[in-house]
Amino acid sequence: MQPRELLLIGMIASACVPALAQGPTFGFGRTPTAEEIKAADTAAAPDGTGLPPGRGTAKEGAAVYTQKCAACHGPNGTGTPLHRGLIPLGNAKPVKLDESLVPYATTVWDFINRAMPWTQPGTLTPDEAYAVTAYVLYLNKIIGEGDVLDQTTLPKVRMPHRDSMIPAQPT
Numbered sequence: 145m146q147p148r149e150l151l152l153i154g155m156i157a158s159a160c161v162p163a164l165a166q167g168p169t170f171g172f173g174r175t176p177t178a179e180e181i182k183a184a185d186t187a188a189a190p191d192g193t194g195l196p197p198g199r200g201t202a203k204e205g206a207a208v209y210t211q212k213c214a215a216c217h218g219p220n221g222t223g224t225p226l227h228r229g230l231i232p233l234g235n236a237k238p239v240k241l242d243e244s245l246v247p248y249a250t251t252v253w254d255f256i257n258r259a260m261p262w263t264q265p266g267t268l269t270p271d272e273a274y275a276v277t278a279y280v281l282y283l284n285k286i287i288g289e290g291d292v293l294d295q296t297t298l299p300k301v302r303m304p305h306r307d308s309m310i311p312a313q314p315t
């Protein structure tokens with residue numbers, strides 16, 4: 145059989161997958177618990193909508209960071225041979241990744257709260273998430289060590305690259 149024919153068969157087979165996905169199980173995975181769904185079902189908007197009550201400073205966040213983040217992101221947010229550091233987030237010379245050019249501090253909070261620590265996402269308490277976000281922003285010289293982040297102050301943090309964003313234009 146020619147590679148093209150094989151490709152075609154592959155494409156037809158993959159088109160059938162959605163139908164199969166309706167089936168009961170494939171023998172792996174499990175139904176998430178209500179708590180797991182709740183942990184993932186959050187979103188913080190730039191104006192602060194969706195942020196939970198809680199608070200934290202960089203000083204407090206340093207302890208959370210050492211315990212839950214440093215193994216992957218390095219002792220001072222500078223990375224390890226395996227993982228990226230967290231310093232370029234918004235610096236004058238950013239690494240051009242989506243997250244380094246993030247326009248809103250609420251997005252940093254939301255990502256950390258939703259996705260980190262990598263192996264245990266959704267396990268940070270609101271206070272831990274505020275504190276460790278404060279620490280990451282402090283490492284990037286965006287806020288001071290004693291600045292309190294909470295529902296009101298976090299949306300007011302101005303990310304250095306807020307104005308580098310060009311809204312997508314309809315074509």
Ligand code: HEC
Nearest residue numbers: 209212213215216227228229230243256260261262263276
């Ligand atoms: C087990 C390893 C691991 C741990 C622990 C961990 N992270 Fe991450 N982190 C990653 C990986 C891998 C990525 C890249 C994810 C991606 O690109 O989707 C990442 C990405 C990030 C990013 C996006 C910025 C960037 O440079 O990619 C932030 C911010 C972040 N982590 C913060 C934290 C914080 C805060 C903690 C502690 C609460 C933490 N991480 C714990 C592995 C880890």
